[in-house]
Amino acid sequence: MKKAVLYLSIITTSLLLTSCLKKEDQKNEIKSKKYTKLEDVKWLIGSWGNTTKEGNLTETWSQKNDSTLSGKTTFIAGKDTLFTETIEIIQTKDSLFYNTSVSNQNEGKIISFKSSFASKNEIVFENSKHDFPQKIEYKKIASDSLVAKISGNKQGKESFEEYPMKKK
Structure with a gap:
């Protein structure tokens, strides 16, 4: 059970970090394209x-x-x-x-x-x-x-x- 909770915590943290990085990349992409x-x-x-x-x-x-x-x-x-x-x-x-x-x-x-x-x-x-x-x-x-x-x-x-x- 402890291993399952640990794996679930790692997966959740990874998904959150990946999501935040994608949003930041999208913001930077929009900012750089804004005045093309x-x-x-x-x-x-x-x-x-x-x-x-x-x-x-x-x-x-x-x-x-x-x-x-x-x-x-x-x-x-x-x-x-x-x-x-x-x-x-x-x-x-x-x-x-x-x-x-x-x-x-x-x-x-x-x-x-x-x-x-x-x-x-x-x-x-x-x-x-x-x-x-x-x-x-x-x-x-x-x-x-x-x-x-x-x-x-x-x-x-x-x-x-x-x-x-x-x-x-």
């Missing part, structure tokens, strides 16, 4: 730039938290900062959003673009209600280069601008 869309665009993290005769473009990305990448874009010509943009790419549920605030535009309000396409090498955000651009794209060319492109309807005409950048 954001994981696919982490190649943006780092400092990127391009120098042309018009000036110096710099875009820097970092991870703010599990669900957010934080970015800042500046364009400097000579000693003058002509353009500053603060950006966040946020994963909310199964969607990515590109939220931007551009200096001296839109009364300082944040403009949001929703991802319409995302892969490990490209991300596209769109907002058909915005004046220009309506589409923002980032395409990874190689581990040290990307092209950012803005496009849409500008004063009744289709227009786009491309910004090739190298990792610094």
Whole structure:
């Protein structure tokens, strides 16, 4: 009888431990899968730039938290900062959003673009209600280069601008 109780105690304890381990593994699995869309665009993290005769473009990305990448874009010509943009790419549920605030535009309000396409090498955000651009794209060319492109309807005409950048 004592052996039966001992065996039963060992089996019960083993089942309880196994059950707890499985629940913890499931929690970790859910936590690691929670922001998978954001994981696919982490190649943006780092400092990127391009120098042309018009000036110096710099875009820097970092991870703010599990669900957010934080970015800042500046364009400097000579000693003058002509353009500053603060950006966040946020994963909310199964969607990515590109939220931007551009200096001296839109009364300082944040403009949001929703991802319409995302892969490990490209991300596209769109907002058909915005004046220009309506589409923002980032395409990874190689581990040290990307092209950012803005496009849409500008004063009744289709227009786009491309910004090739190298990792610094």
